[in-house]
Amino acid sequence: MRRLKEFLRSVIPADPYQLLFLFGTVYLVIAPRLRWWPHGLAAYRERLANPLGGQLESLGVLFLFPIIFAGLAGYFCCFWPGEHPTKRILWSVCLPALAGFSLTLGRLLYLTQPYSSVLESNSSVFHTRNWMESVWMLESGFHVFMVGISLVVIFASRMAFGIATLPLALPQSSIVGSHDDELWRRVKILIWVLVGPLFILVILLDFLTVGIPVIVRSHLPAYITSPWFLMGSYVLAAFPLGFVLWLAGKKLWQIVRALLRSPHYIYLAAAVAFPIGADIVLSVGHYLVDRTLWAAHDFGRFDAPQFASYFGVPNIWLFLMVFPAFFEEMIFRGVLQTQFLRRYGVYRGLFLVGIVWAAFHFSSDFRFSGASDFAVVQLLGFRLFVCLSLGFVLGWLTLRSKSLIPAAIAHTLYNVAVYSNAGPPFPWKATVRVVLLAVLAVALFRWWPVDVEEDQEVDGNTHLPIASPKVGPSIPA
Numbered sequence: 001m002r003r004l005k006e007f008l009r010s011v012i013p014a015d016p017y018q019l020l021f022l023f024g025t026v027y028l029v030i031a032p033r034l035r036w037w038p039h040g041l042a043a044y045r046e047r048l049a050n051p052l053g054g055q056l057e058s059l060g061v062l063f064l065f066p067i068i069f070a071g072l073a074g075y076f077c078c079f080w081p082g083e084h085p086t087k088r089i090l091w092s093v094c095l096p097a098l099a100g101f102s103l104t105l106g107r108l109l110y111l112t113q114p115y116s117s118v119l120e121s122n123s124s125v126f127h128t129r130n131w132m133e134s135v136w137m138l139e140s141g142f143h144v145f146m147v148g149i150s151l152v153v154i155f156a157s158r159m160a161f162g163i164a165t166l167p168l169a170l171p172q173s174s175i176v177g178s179h180d181d182e183l184w185r186r187v188k189i190l191i192w193v194l195v196g197p198l199f200i201l202v203i204l205l206d207f208l209t210v211g212i213p214v215i216v217r218s219h220l221p222a223y224i225t226s227p228w229f230l231m232g233s234y235v236l237a238a239f240p241l242g243f244v245l246w247l248a249g250k251k252l253w254q255i256v257r258a259l260l261r262s263p264h265y266i267y268l269a270a271a272v273a274f275p276i277g278a279d280i281v282l283s284v285g286h287y288l289v290d291r292t293l294w295a296a297h298d299f300g301r302f303d304a305p306q307f308a309s310y311f312g313v314p315n316i317w318l319f320l321m322v323f324p325a326f327f328e329e330m331i332f333r334g335v336l337q338t339q340f341l342r343r344y345g346v347y348r349g350l351f352l353v354g355i356v357w358a359a360f361h362f363s364s365d366f367r368f369s370g371a372s373d374f375a376v377v378q379l380l381g382f383r384l385f386v387c388l389s390l391g392f393v394l395g396w397l398t399l400r401s402k403s404l405i406p407a408a409i410a411h412t413l414y415n416v417a418v419y420s421n422a423g424p425p426f427p428w429k430a431t432v433r434v435v436l437l438a439v440l441a442v443a444l445f446r447w448w449p450v451d452v453e454e455d456q457e458v459d460g461n462t463h464l465p466i467a468s469p470k471v472g473p474s475i476p477a
Helices: 002-010 018-033 045-049 051-058 060-079 085-112 131-136 140-160 181-195 198-217 227-236 238-258 265-298 316-344 346-365 373-401 405-420 429-447
Strands: 450-452 456-458 462-464 467-469
Touching: 002 346, 018 060, 018 085, 018 140, 018 346, 018 373, 045 051, 045 085, 051 060, 051 085, 060 085, 060 181, 085 140, 140 373, 181 198, 181 238, 181 316, 181 346, 198 238, 198 346, 238 316, 265 373, 265 405, 265 429, 316 346, 316 373, 316 405, 346 373, 373 405, 373 429, 373 450, 405 429
Parallel strands: none
Antiparallel strands: 450 467, 456 462
């Protein structure tokens, strides 16, 4: 327990109050992707008949753009606060966020209140209680925004009094190796692009592949439901990540290229066995539980559960997810992992890469989401748990095999298992799958641990951390 506390303290910012700013920024990033318009509340026809009302009704999404900008600016301030960080936060984060919130709330108030004279009572939901209570009755988009902006303002006030600091930094004791400052600056730029602006490119691709056909035909074209569209979507998903690799530059690309090598067959077998094995354990365990319950309560009344029904073959098109998975591995295990391990060591490095990987998925997790307030916290926690557990397994595969190919295979098979839902569902199935991966990660690093040796040169000027086994059972390298 003491070692766990020391480890957690080493991966928490040197100024713990920076977590307030981080959590606030994350909430600002996901707030525009949640439901804002109250469920069951309709705009008045008289308002929509008005030219202003019609424009407000159709352009409502644009009012959320200042909040999106505020979230991206918050991530930017984490790394580059400038000479006057408090002013930068107030002008680039708080002001746009409050502007977007005011526009969105004003639009809602205008469209949902009927025309009335000063002598008539108004039955709008906003007049049933005081203003703050009325806002809290709205959907999760408002709630998440209010929590996020509150955390940012609290941190900014502490910074104004000299109690909190930026940029984001871990304790000096966490840094175990030297690092090229220019290379590390480029890594920080990559992190900011991954967790922030990259989703804009994704939205653009979605507009080109779905939005334009819908606008032209006024309905969803038939090809959107075809396997060819699914294939195109997976291939197009690689383009944003390819842009990130281009942004990484020559030195970091050389590191990725050095890891594009053929691994030992043992690690290829492990890459296939880890995700498939987890699903086999799930299916067999589910069958045994159902068989036991049948024997105890339903023997002679119903047919016994059929073992074969607990397994299934996934859709062949799902294996096209190898494209985005492979590009993700090139970035997170190829670029970020090698740099984080050199700077923070094996366990801290893998942990921090998992955090960045989770933040990269926040935008897609909450896309067009109607999640409740509790579901938002639940989804954030689950995403962190998934990326940390799977990240340690994929990191182990990359370090031991000295190749990205096993991690890409394991990543693809995990995604296929998640999206195929082979076998009968049961409560907490996704959580149990991730728990099995977490147990696997602990076992791998306990009995087949790795360590980073002296950096080896790649192409004469780029350094690549190479893992070697410690004491314990060995797997051929």
